[in-house]
Amino acid sequence: MNPFLIKWKPRYAIVDFRADEKIINTIKKFDIIPIKTIKCDDILEQVCGHPDMVLHPIDNKTIVVAPNVIDYYEEVFKNSGIKVIKGGKTLSRNYPNDIAYNVARIRNYAIHNLKYTDEILKYYLQKSDISFIHINQGYTKCSTACVSNDRAITSDITIYNTIKSLGIDCLYFDPRNVFLGGFDYGFAGGCMGILDHKTFFLTGQIQDSTEKEILYNFVSDSGLKIIEGSDNILTDYGTIIVI
16 A cells, blocks of 8 residues: 555645644644644754654554654554554655655655664565665655656656556656745745545645656646635645644
8 A cells, every 4th residue: 555645535734833724734634633744853844844844644544753743743643543654764854864754656666764763663564565666865755746646746866767668657747846935946846746536736826837747747748627725825744644
């Protein structure tokens, strides 16, 4: 199972605690309970609330969470039926010490800089018959959004070439279209993704009309409806993790 391709009725969506309130309200309209992240003080301020920096879903009932924030998520998901597993790697501020859980998934592949992938996360992915593909990029989930089992969007050219080499259709999305405060730009995976089995979610609006048309056509051709979570500029909040 690829947990970023939603084939079930979602119950929860883990969202950056700083996300626009319009985004939170849009998620609620889908009868999904938004769960705001807790700040991880040990990593960069700009990404300290990004879900994909501190946890990774194995499937729709199991998540691996960094020790830095494990207490919070154990409490949040107590009695929910969601299994929370403590990861082995405690995150710290600078790359590559902050990338252990930021793993892209497409089809039955996990794409990451495998030198730094959390070992406990690797163990559970292997149990799920996931094949690993090493690349030197570390922020692979930040950079990548699934559209279908055979289609993806990325803002990283190395990931783009890797996905294409697997025979999977991939759209390169210029990261300059994505706002992330404190950086020149954000990443595709942090501002878009599947919210339920028929909805593709954007955190805001794409300003470049040409890029917008190309992306909308790519997603629509996959049979998904696009929803803009707010009327603000497309913003990287880290992957909204739906379980």
